[in-house]
Amino acid sequence: MATYSCLLSVTLSFLVLFSSCSAQISQVTSRGRQQRTQTQCNIQNLNTLEPQQRIESEAGHTDLWDQNSEDLQCANVAVIRHTIQNRGLLVPSYINYPQMMYVLQGEGLHGASIPGCPETFQYSQQQQQSQSQSRSQGRGDEHQKVRQIREGDVIALPTGIAHWIYNNGQSNLVVVSLHDIGNADNQLDQLFRTFFLGGSPQQEFQGQSRQQGRQQGQQGQSRQQGRQEGQQGQEQSGDNVFSGFNQDLLAEALNIDRELVNKLQKNDRQRGIIVRVHDEFQVVAPHRREQQEREEQEQEQEKWHQPGGGSNGLEETLCTLSLKHNINKPSLADVFNPRAGRSTSINAYVLPILENLQLSINKVVLYKKAIYAPHWNPKAHSILYIIRGSGRIQIVSQRGDAVFDDNVKEGQVVVVPQGFAVVQKAGNSGLEWISFKTHPLAKISQLAGRRSFLTSTPVDVLANAFGVSREDARRLKNGRREITLFSPLRSSSDY
Incomplete structure (x- = not known):
């Protein structure tokens, strides 16, 4: 009995030590992956970018x-x-x-x-x-x-x-x-x-x-x-x-x-x-229908996979990790407003390989004259590629300067540096874009709408910060009750 107790004690001590070391290694590795090469971003004026x-x-x-x-x-x-x-x-x-x-x-x-x-x-x-x-x-x-x-x-x-x-x-x-x-x-x-x-x-x-x-x-x-x-x-x-x-x-x-x-x-x-390719192109691949059905099953399973959280690290290896995910399905939207559009994100929770890449992506479909809430990206640069339609984008720096205020169209690229505030509004034909983001779990912090800075801040703080009455502060706080995607107002202009 004494021998059994001794072995049990040693085993438990080893497991505690191993878990502690593994956690430290995981933290160090995670921090190492998150370090990006920094460059000078003394940007006074951003531009719409087209292929050169x-x-x-x-x-x-x-x-x-x-x-x-x-x-x-x-x-x-x-x-x-x-x-x-x-x-x-x-x-x-x-x-x-x-x-x-x-x-x-x-x-x-x-x-x-x-x-x-x-x-x-x-x-x-x-x-x-x-x-x-x-x-x-x-x-x-x-x-x-x-x-x-x-x-x-x-x-x-x-x-x-x-x-x-x-x-x-x-x-x-x-x-x-x-x-x-x-x-x-x-x-x-x-x-x-x-x-x-x-x-x-x-x-x-x-x-x-x-x-x-x-x-x-x-x-x-x-x-x-x-x-x-x-x-x-x-x-x-x-x-x-x-x-x-x-x-x-x-x-x-x-x-x-x-x-x-x-x-x-x-x-x-x-x-x-x-x-x-002039001759017949021969590779071993499943039929399209079979592969699409399999991919849909994999995507359903990936919804429940959280890197480093519910995972023990053994479910998937690099050889079997999924490298792709379709972002077009409206049913997969994270935010949907029938009068404004939809927004869908693919991050490391949805596609685990992105934890390794330290990247994520967001797709937004805005309907006619709808607005994507003013926001900033706390952890990532955001590189926007306009897929179709047209609209207006404004970007504001830490000095309160509008470093970008222009109309955009299909095929153009706009860079939104980390922390810069941005707002997008669709034109008469709507606006659709993807945002590549330099963080695997990129999020946004809204300046307006539900769950935004305004709604989470006390009325008296807003009143004193902006030098307005409590009544005006309440109107400011509750002016938009939609989440992320705002439907157009009747008085909305073309842009």
């Missing part, structure tokens, strides 16, 4: 926003948009920081290669026998999970994950992407760069988009010339990752012949990064 450059490829094009703009540099992010034509393939690539994509239009296939995860999508023996003779002579294809994507899907990609997109639909597939350069995972510089594993990427993707990059490029030009002399006839800028390796070493590493190495390293500027 279009890069043409064989089967589509890519629009780039100016990474030298003070707005994007303040938030330390990059924004790009891919338009992929039917049978177009956005070649595999990876980046040194997390990214989040939103499907604006169309449908297609998305694949991500996660290091260390198994190839769970495989052809069965019967399927292999039904393939072409050239395929049946080999082992048969196997690869990691392939996802069907469609309009309204949010796709989250952790740092360094190689991914590709193929358009198997009938119309163009358009995807806008936020690159979180300021994320703590980025241990390089603050340049926008992409590492392509195929195609013939243009030089604009190779990290020379900011003034800092141009200066670094000039300083390193003499060193690069020496390397170029040893690689006669090969261009060293704008190639995919395989192009830089020695051919003999690459042939040995991949166990292939020199002829195939030459094809890997071939540079065809006209193909770019979105290439045309």
